Amino acid sequence: MLIELNKAVxxxxxxxxxxxxxxxxxxxxxxxxFVAVLGPSGCGKSTLLNILAGYxxxxxxxxxxxxxxxxxxHLLRNRVAMIFQDHQLLEYLSVRENLLLPSxxxxxxxxxxRLKQVSRQLGIEGLWKRMPSQLxxxxxxxxxxxxxxxxxxxxxxxxxPTGSLDRANGQALMAIFAQLHSxxxxxxxxxxxxxxxxxxxxxxxxxxxxxIAQ
Amino acid sequence: xxxxxxxxxxxxxFSLSILSNYLALFLxxxxxxxxxxxxxxxxxxxxxxxxxxxxxxxxxxxxxxxxLSAGLAERYHISRYSEFRICHRDEYxxxxxxxxxxxxxxxxxxxxxxxxHQVANNENAAVLGHEIWQDLGCPLPGEEINIDxxxxxxxxxxxxxxxxxxxxxxxxxxxxxxxxxxxxxSRLFFISDVPYLSDWLDEVLGEDNYLLIRQxxxxxxxxxxxxxxxxxxxxxxxxxxxxSLLGMVNHMLSSLPTRCREIGIKKAxxxxxxxxxxxxxxEAQLVMLISSLGAAASNEVLMKTVSLLGLFEPGTDRSVYRxxxxxxxxxxxxxxxxxxxxxxxxISQAIRH
Numbered sequence: 004m005l006i007e008l009n010k011a012v013x014x015x016x017x018x019x020x021x022x023x024x025x026x027x028x029x030x031x032x033x034x035x036x037f038v039a040v041l042g043p044s045g046c047g048k049s050t051l052l053n054i055l056a057g058y059x060x061x062x063x064x065x066x067x068x069x070x071x072x073x074x075x076x077h078l079l080r081n082r083v084a085m086i087f088q089d090h091q092l093l094e095y096l097s098v099r100e101n102l103l104l105p106s107x108x109x110x111x112x113x114x115x116x117r118l119k120q121v122s123r124q125l126g127i128e129g130l131w132k133r134m135p136s137q138l139x140x141x142x143x144x145x146x147x148x149x150x151x152x153x154x155x156x157x158x159x160x161x162x163x164p165t166g167s168l169d170r171a172n173g174q175a176l177m178a179i180f181a182q183l184h185s186x187x188x189x190x191x192x193x194x195x196x197x198x199x200x201x202x203x204x205x206x207x208x209x210x211x212x213x214x215i216a217q
Numbered sequence: 218x219x220x221x222x223x224x225x226x227x228x229x230x231f232s233l234s235i236l237s238n239y240l241a242l243f244l245x246x247x248x249x250x251x252x253x254x255x256x257x258x259x260x261x262x263x264x265x266x267x268x269x270x271x272x273x274x275x276x277x278x279x280x281x282x283x284x285l286s287a288g289l290a291e292r293y294h295i296s297r298y299s300e301f302r303i304c305h306r307d308e309y310x311x312x313x314x315x316x317x318x319x320x321x322x323x324x325x326x327x328x329x330x331x332x333x334h335q336v337a338n339n340e341n342a343a344v345l346g347h348e349i350w351q352d353l354g355c356p357l358p359g360e361e362i363n364i365d366x367x368x369x370x371x372x373x374x375x376x377x378x379x380x381x382x383x384x385x386x387x388x389x390x391x392x393x394x395x396x397x398x399x400x401x402x403s404r405l406f407f408i409s410d411v412p413y414l415s416d417w418l419d420e421v422l423g424e425d426n427y428l429l430i431r432q433x434x435x436x437x438x439x440x441x442x443x444x445x446x447x448x449x450x451x452x453x454x455x456x457x458x459x460x461s462l463l464g465m466v467n468h469m470l471s472s473l474p475t476r477c478r479e480i481g482i483k484k485a486x487x488x489x490x491x492x493x494x495x496x497x498x499x500e501a502q503l504v505m506l507i508s509s510l511g512a513a514a515s516n517e518v519l520m521k522t523v524s525l526l527g528l529f530e531p532g533t534d535r536s537v538y539r540x541x542x543x544x545x546x547x548x549x550x551x552x553x554x555x556x557x558x559x560x561x562x563x564i565s566q567a568i569r570h
Contacts, residue, residue, distance in 0.1 A: 059564075059565050080487050080489075091482045107220070108486060109487040
C-alpha cells in the first residue's frame with residue numbers, strides 16, 4: 004500500500020469558529036494508481052493533498068506512506084512531487100533554472116540527458132531560456148509537470164492541474180498523466196471536472212471533510 | 218550557482234541596500250584613512266620644522282639674558298641656543314640673533330646664514346627675508362646694503378614663504394646679535410628634550426613674566442585635536458553604517474510578505490527550513506561583500522586621487538580594511554532574525570498567499 008490514512012482529522016480555526024477540513028477520513032491508495040479526488044469547493048480536497056504532500060500535519064489520526072508512519076516531511080521530500088493549479092514557477096528564474104531548482108534542495112544531480120528527455124516528452128525543450136512571463140498557460144503547466152517529473156518521485160499530487168487551462172490543453176495534460184501512469188507513476192489528482200475524473204482508475208468523492216464514495 | 222543567479226536576477230531589490238551600505242562603508246573608510254594620513258602628514262611637517270626647538274619669550278624686558286642663557290644651558294644641558302631680539306620698523310622687522318640654521322632647517326634661495334665665526338671676526342653680515350630682498354633691489358650675496366645707517370654684506374636670502382611655527386621670515390632682516398642697540402621684543406630659542414622647565418623659570422623670571430612654547434607640546438595638542446576630530450567623524454560614520462545595516466534588515470523584513478510565495482514554492486519543491494534560512498544569510502553576505510568591495514575600491518581611488526593632487530601622502534596602511542572582518546559578520550548577524558522568520562513560513566500558508 005502506498006498511502007494509508009487512518010481517521011485523519013485536520014482542523015482550522017477561523018476566528019471563534021473551528022472548521023474540520025478533514026473529519027476522520029480513512030483511506031487506502033495502492034501503488035501505481037491513478038486517482039481522482041472529486042468534490043465541491045471547500046470539501047477538503049486541497050487539505051487532503053497538502054496532508055499527503057507533507058505540507059501540513061494532521062491534528063488527529065495517522066498517515067502512513069509506503070508502510071512508514073509520516074511524522075514530518077523528511078520522509079516525503081524526495082518521494083512526492085506536487086503540481087499546482089497555477090504552475091508555481093519562480094518568475095525571476097528561466098524555465099531551465101526553474102526545472103533545476105529542486106536539485107539544489109534535494110541534493111540530487113539531474114543528468115542533462117534526463118532533463119532533455121523529460122523536456123522533450125512534455126514539449127518544452129525549446130523553452131529553456133524563456134522566462135515564465137513569456138509562456139502560455141499550457142506551457143507553464145507543462146513546465147510545472149516537468150519540474151515534478153525530473154526527480155523520479157513515486158507519487159505525483161496534482162491540485163486542479165487543468166483549472167487554468169483551456170479544454171485542448173486540459174486534454175493534452177490528461178494524456179501526459181495517462182502516459183506517466185502507464186510508466187509506473189502513482190498520481191492523485193484533485194479536480195472539479197467529472198469528465199476528467201472518469202478517465203482515472205479510481206474516483207474518491209468528498210463532501211464536508213468526509214469521503215462519501217470511492 | 219543557482220543562488221547566485223537568483224541574486225543576480227533580483228539585484229534591483231537589493232540595489233538600495235547595497236548602495237546605502239556602500240556609502241556608509243566608504244564614508245567610514247575615507248574618514249579613517251584620510252584622518253590618519255592627515256595626522257601623519259602633520260606630524261611629518263612638525264618634524265621638518267625641527268621638533269625639539271622651544272621658544273621662551275620674555276614679557277619683562279629687564280631680563281638678564283646672558284645669566285638666563287647660562288643658567289638654562291647648565292641646568293638643562295642646552296648646547297644649541299640663540300637669543301632673538303626683534304626691533305619693529307615700519308617696512309620690516311630687524312631680528313638680532315646668532316646662527317639660526319643650527320636650530321631651524323631654513324631654505325636659502327641664495328647664500329647661507331652668517332656663522333658665529335663671521336660674527337666673531339666683526340664681519341657685518343645680514344640675512345634677508347624674500348620680500349625685503351626684493352624691496353632692496355635683489356642684492357647678491359657679498360653685496361653691501363645699508364640698514365639703519367650701517368653697511369652690511371648680504372650673507373644669504375631665504376626662499377619665499379619661509380616660515381615655521383614661531384615666525385614668518387619674508388619681512389625680516391636677520392643681523393648679528395652684537396649689533397643690537399634697542400629692541401621691543403626678545404626671545405630665546407633652544408633645543409632641549411627636558412620636558413618641563415616652568416618651575417625653574419618661575420623662580421628666575423617670575424611667574425607670568427614669560428611665555429614658553431614647546432613644539433612637542435604643540436604637536437601633542439594638534440594630534441589630540443585631530444584624534445578627537447577623527448573619533449567624532451568615525452562615530453558619525455559608524456552611526457551611518459548602523460543605520461544602513463538596520464535599513465537592510467528592515468528591507469529584508471518588509472520583503473517577507475512579497476517573498477512568501479517564493480518561499481512556499483521553494484519549500485514545496487524540497488527546500489528545508491535551513492535552506493531558506495541560509496539563502497537569506499547568503500543574500501545578506503553578498504550585499505555586504507559587494508558593498509565592502511565597492512567601498513574598498515572607491516577608497517583606493519580616493520587615496521590615489523589625493524596623492525596625485527599632492528594634497529598629502531595617504532600612505533600604504535591597509536589595516537583599515539580589518540573593519541570588514543567586523544562589518545560583514547555583523548551584517549549577517551543582524552539578518553539572522555528575518556532569516557529565521559522566513560524559514561518559519563509554512564508551505565500551505567505561503568502558497569495560499
